[in-house]
Amino acid sequence: MRDSKRLAIFVLALACFDSRAADELLPSSVQKLSVEQPEIRLTLPRARQQLLVTALAVDGYLHDVTRTVTIEPLDPAIVRVEPSGIIRSRQAGTTKVRITGFGRTTETTVIVTEPNKSAPVSFVNEVMGVLGKAGCNAGACHGHASGKGGFKLSLRGYDPAADHAALRKRLDLKDPEQSQILLKPTELDPHRGGKRFEKGSDAYEVIRQWVTEGANADVGKAVRLQKIEVLPVFRLMPKMHMKQQLAVIAHYADGTSRDVTDRAIFELSAEGIVEVGPDGLVVGKREGEAAILVRFLGQMALSRFLVIRHSPDFRWTEQPVNNFVDRHVHAKLKAIQILPSALASDVEFLRRVSLDVTGLPPTPAEVHAFWADLRSDKRERKIDELLEQEAFGDVWAAYWLELSGTTATGDSAGRKGVMTLYNWLSRSINENVPYDRFVKSLLASKGGSLQNPAITFSVNRLPRAEVVPQLFLGVRLECAQCHDHPFDIWKQADYQSLQTFFTDLSTKEGAGDPGGREIHSFVPPERYLPWEQGKKTTLRLLDGKSIEVPVQQDRREVLADWLFEAAKTQVARAIANRVWGKLLGRGIVEPVDDMRFSNPPVNEPLLAELAADFIAHKYDFKHLTRTILNSRAYQTSSIPNALNAREQMNFSHARLRRLSAEQLLDSISQVTGVDEEQRVAPPGARSIQIPFSYTGSRFLTMFGRPEQRMSACECIRSQEITLPQILHLLNGETIGRKLRDKDGTLQRLLNAKTTDDRLVEELYLTVLSRLPTERERQRGTGLLHAGSDRAEAAEDLMWALLVSQEFLFNH
């Protein structure tokens, strides 16, 4: 008795707590109440509509109040309304629906009409939707390549005809309820996939009725689904735990539309920021950004959420702006109530920009010169100067070569081919060949590789239909090789049609090339057969448009032209995002080469203007790089402020980036004054200048340089930090041997017989590109002074600087 009382109190307390928590999430004072759907048309039978009611609070934020307000139809005979805001049709007619709450009232009109003719259940538009929502055709279930339990559906329903054929064996037309397709998902028959829906549910009824009506396939006959729309497309949640109902509307080719919120599938782009239930109710969980991918029968829509912790005390302070980049970055930071960090100091800036542009830290002489420069535009001048160094071309040549898949071994380009391609890439970047010409050369060069090394770019085992869109459009098509892309708009047919553009690329062994072989590209001779003359062929491009070209036309040219005409905005966005990602350590779209529909940019206006500016400047690659380098966003300090330490996606402060394998090894070599003994490159070559995938360097492999160019994905390179790396830095021979080298920096400094103070200063300047602080100076001289062995102490100090985090990171 006492126990049950206590329990009752406890439950009551919980309830109070709950309602209080919920109250806090509601707007205290509402300016305006509005319905997202001003007019609703329902067609009998089985029609429903998720209503969305939004309150505009006095603080300017929008709140979903669908489940809080009272929703009443003025004529309850026409429709009824469920507590979650779902309106269901009862009979034909028109009625107003009144919405009251927060001392405000608004209205919407609902028109319910009879269908034109008797409307049987559509297999394509309804049954397929039920199967998708129930998860039957998911990859882990019957959508698996080999099906499950002997029953195979197409992955996520991309092939309704095949699915209908598979289903036919699982139907009982005489006694529909005995159909396997009803017994299994309701678990009336044992089902390893568990219960997918209840007997008598909407989903059940759709299938039951379809079977009753004869289980016809209307593939190719059903009214075509044109697109789906989700409401709202964007919402900013100023507090945790706020809720937002989504509504999904399908639009058909005959002009009709239908609410499919209960059939749509909701998937998160990032875990943990928001949650979304199968009914489309979204709950904010923690600060951050998330996109919800809404799928229904092959169509997709996106709803984006930004969850912040609104602080009434937050004051945005006006930030200095270097160029348009900063305006966009600041606008976003202001919306999420975060202030950017201060500008990086001159020494931080100089080391960062030198590493990013040339792959090497500044030498002590360069640091001194930069200090001595008192002009107000010295950073701009430095950027211009670095962009004219040949090392800039090397950095980008290595980048493109890595992603090209071109290797020196096997049935590929040969050592000489790879070498000349590297040189061509580096020279083109340094000569600032416009990006459109650069890409067209890589894609569609003619003749032999001795005259035209760019041809070699295409000589490898990677499928071009995968590489070209990923490299130049930033989209990944490899999923579409086998089936329609599950998270993007690409269909298998897109992949297949893209492949037809590359049938032109053939190679043959050339003569007179001691280093390997000469690559030739030519149009296959069969296209010149007499009966082919004058014929035309139709090619389908990735935007779905078709083009007629003469049979003899080199199709790669058609594709290259299309890239810089119809697709130029996407091409520009893709390269702008790559450059941004390389310079700031994270793309505006991340991963940089996965510009998928369900992976939107964190700052659309920024990406849009970078792309537009790039096109307006005639694809000037150095201009694009310079624009980013000159922004405060690039030049901001890596030291976070009180507000932005946890912010990682919006460029509020510079990211710590571990030096790449080549940057680190080349930096160690430069700083110690001892060249690396390269196994596959001439003496004195920097690691970034090794064009081959095989380097023979344990160091480079350990720090993430890929040993094989197996994919055009940037992810083949690892920038992670691992135990063997740290062990090797601390105890390995790379640093150890170079430190002790008799001709190295340390010996030179020791031989110069400077003062302790000067020695400490030189060591800091050489390794970390800055002067020691007062404390560091004292500690350093103390160390040199104390021990009996000054050389050993100096070696230890230089070692400590080389293994420091300040050296390991670009910051």
Place this chain on the structure above:
Amino acid sequence: MHHARDRGQYTQPTRRSFLQVGGLAAIGLMLPDYLQRTAFAGHTAKARSTIFVFLGGGPSHHETFDPKPEAAAEIRGEFGVVATNIPGIQFSATMPLLAAQMSRMAVLRAVTHRDGAHEPGVAYMNTGYSFRPGHNFPAIGAVVGFEASRTKRAAGLPNYVAIPDGRGGGHLGPAFNPFSIPGDPNDGKFRVQDVSLSDGLTSARLDRRRRLAEQVNEEFRTAHPTDARDAVDRFTVQAYEMMTSSRAQAAFDLGLEDARVRDRYGRTQFGQRLLLARRLIEAGVPFVSASDFEWDDHTGIFPKLKQRLPAVDRGLAALVEDLDVRGLLEETLIVVLGEFGRTPKINATQGRDHWPNAFSVLLAGGGVKGGRVIGSSDKEGAFVKDRPVTPEELVHSIYVLLGIDPVKFLPTTSGRDIQIVREGRFVSELIE
């Protein structure tokens, strides 16, 4: 959808394991132990560590564990058979020492899949997932390392060591890549790179350097409170442990092993790799792979195997016996496998080609009941005759034997949680 609701969820025991913990706790098992030894598929795990012997290239099942003496000459090959110490079970005559250990081992003779190329086959047999271009599933050792990283680690030792190299962490991230030990441990000058203190470095000097490095780092660390930097801190602590822990140093030092034991394993690269593996698991490393990648014998297979098989026979037999003598066999699972077997029919160049349709895998220790053959191939060793075992089932079973829930979801670098093995069932004949 099986997605974990939040990223923290994977650290929670499943309901099933929770029920069992309750039971185990009642009889006084301590919590860290439960994480090591949990029952799945009704099997209470005995194995604490694994030695994973991967013979890359695809060893011939005809010339090892599934000889076909009755078959035609172009199928049965040159070697003949040897009786094992279990009546009715024969090995290829090249494996006499291992044959004498049969009572401690189980052989799966009907392992089967359809990936006849190296890369897909290697991926499949190492991960339990069929090869998918563009997606890297984690090796078993990486999953074991992941699990172990959440409990406790033997100070100074990594959780996953690969000699000379092995498959990586895949979608779990490079933090779970193996600690590789390249080189030839049979070479008199062999040292584990980066682990033993480099020349001229005393431990006193290393201490001094460490303090100095900490001072240098101090300001930068305080100013940059980020995850990227934390990883460096974490691995730095671990790296110093490895360099200074006498236990770790000893584990890596084959020179400390009795010369007679070294002889018993065979003074070969392969034999000494196995011995190094034993030292490491003895010191507390939960997963060591010892591999050899020479087994792709498309031409002249018989003379090559005559060179190679004795080292394997001797090394593996010594390993099984040695572990048993030391009382470690029951808690150490040994798996010997390749990505596939080789064609029944000897080809025109006296070799055998790739054959994934039916081949053999050997298991011993770690709770596996010895003296049994599970499954069989047909009379030519071409196709499965009975009890096929898929790579999913094999990998699933390895996890069960190790006390890791094979079907649970682990967080991946892409933010999506993915099942350790998606399909497969426990091959219960291994323990019955």
